[in-house]
Amino acid sequence: KAGVTQTPRYLIKTRGQQVTLSCSPISGHRSVSWYQQTPGQGLQFLFEYFSETQRNKGNFPGRFSGRQFSNSRSEMNVSTLELGDSALYLCASSLVAGRETQYFGPGTRLLVL
């Protein structure tokens, strides 16, 4: 099976802009979670989607949002970008929510200038 894929892999934006990142889960997986990875804060949970519904949300401001489509693909959006949003954004998929192991994608590296 193909693994989790994320697009784009690299992105450069300026402060104030918005960005949309995409994640395609492993075929058959219906749950997608998003994480932010930075050197200072490590890996932090953003949100989880299952069956097109947000199940859980981490402690991030409302500028961070996401959605999931009927084919389980997920997107996350960050509006009004700040310098501190520069990070590696990872998505992880699992078969169902709350019961199965998560497998990570390669990440999207976002640089905000």
Next chain:
Amino acid sequence: GENVEQHPSTLSVQEGDSAVIKCTYSDSASNYFPWYKQELGKRPQLIIDIRSNVGEKKDQRIAVTLNKTAKHFSLHITETQPEDSAVYFCAASRAPGGGADGLTFGKGTHLIIQP
């Protein structure tokens, strides 16, 4: 919410020796503890996981132990090899898929295998 502490932040061992990384967690309801290995520029990859109804799990040179009473779990790597060099993350959650707060990760341990 859950808080996971991981030690040490850097660990250097001679090739062939054993390496031990320790994590503690705060939420007594956590029942799923995975370990991920992340090589430079690559995605985190699950190397082993343990659920709270098991005290120890082994997979070749890797083992994880869990002490629910003390709320700590450890990763043991024996006969270390150069390809074991990476950053290792422990995590905890109330369910394998993440539970209410997703996976809560430790800050990571940079394991360096000296030739």
